[in-house]
Amino acid sequence: MLKAFLEHCPLVAILRGVTPSEAVPVAETLLECGFSTIEVPLNSPGALDSIARLSDRFGRDALIGAGTVTAAGEVQRVADAGGRLIVSPNCDTAIIAQSKKLDLVSLPGCCTPTEAFAALDAGADAIKLFPATLLSPQTVAALRAVLPPVPLLAVGGIDERDFTAYLAAGADGFGTGSSLYRPGKALVDIRQKAKAMIAALTP
8 A cells, every 4th residue: 555655656744743723734735736645643733633634535545644653552543533554753563563453554663674674574564764864875775785675764854855865775755744844834835845845756
């Protein structure tokens, strides 16, 4: 499932801090620009409500889910809200196992080969290289050389100026947060940034 969405657009929009009332118009703006994967971190206000609203509105055409999932018990609540994507900042095999038990996409955060292999052994669908500010393109290339052919997404401090170098090193996509969305940011500004990011993916 994740690979299909990444082939459409290799960007995950991280809407940290979004409120339920903002979620639909922000996501609609991003989807109109070409995004197809939306993550609402669970430490956002009313996160499960936002996920439910987004899933109801866009769930057929977009991959909607939760970020900052730090406990296995949260996975069921995300699934109950209609979310299909579970993103964590760390490699927690219990979260991965619960995600796969519920047939959800598992995207754990990893910063070392040991974490990445442990995540894949537990059933992860892809690896979130986090924080990307600690992982240079050269490091990504080294990881790509030894890991199986699963999607690698660079996340944390990444914007469109970094895309070319990380893609050349073997990254398959990016998670983008504060450079794309911040609470209260005008939709026109979100649209402008989203279009710039999409444009930066084209050689």
